Amino acid sequence: MQDYRSNRERTEKTKAALIAAARALFVEKGYAETSTPEIVAAASITRGALYHHFEDKRALFRAVVAEEAMAVTRAVEQATPEHLAPREALIAGSNAYLDAMRITGRTRLLLIEGPTVLGFTEMKQLDEETTTLTLKQGLEAALSHGRKSGTPVDALADILSAAFDRAALAVDAGGDVDRYREAIALMIERIAD
Structure with a gap:
């Protein structure tokens, strides 16, 4: 049992080191300009270990992007406890999204490099599993609270x-984050009314 746990811990530690090193390089240089030898050197890992854990550089990039998307989702979920009214939860969630996206490099990874490297379909699928799922749930609660059945929630969430x-x-x-917060709150208020 001890060996299994230590192997699992080593595996997780190696993957975390690769993801952290890759994230830093992807943010600094971009996906195209980052090489796998640079990543393994920055992570102090062998190239063989990289390919043991990830099929290729793209798979490693996807892991970086997935981790970033999950971090944004966690921030939104933490900002929207169940006791909040649906409209307030949508506004708090949108503010948390903007705050989470202000982490250095996150916008580049999720909104610029991600769609370029992984493509629209794969990024949309990842988004559907993370932040968009949370947004849809919030919209459904707000619209059902206001008794607006029949609203195309999927399309509204995409928009x-x-x-x-x-x-x-x-x-x-x-751009001024407060102006964008205000505009988003106004948009949510109009949708929920």
Whole structure:
């Protein structure tokens, strides 16, 4: 049992080191300019260990992006406890999304490099499993609370998700986060009314 646990711990430690090193390099240099020898050197791991854990550089990149998406989802979920009214939860969640996307490099990884490297379909699937799922749940609660059945929640979530992403890109480029928070809150208020 001890060997199994130590092997599992070593595996997780190696994967975490690779993901952390890759994240730093992908943020600094971009996916295309980052080589696997650079990643393994930064992680102090052998190249064989990289390919033992990840099929290729793209698979490692996907792991980095998935970890970033999960971090954003956790931030949104922490900001939206169940006791909040649906409308307030949507606003708190959107604010948490903007805050989470302000982590250095996250916008580049999730909104620029991710779609370029992984493609729209794969990024949309990842998004559906993370932040968009949380958004859909919030919209369903807000709209059912306001008795607006029949609203195409999936399409509405796609549109709002795109608006949130655009706001995150604008804030990352130096835009005033408070103005975007205000605009998003206004949009949510109108949808929920």
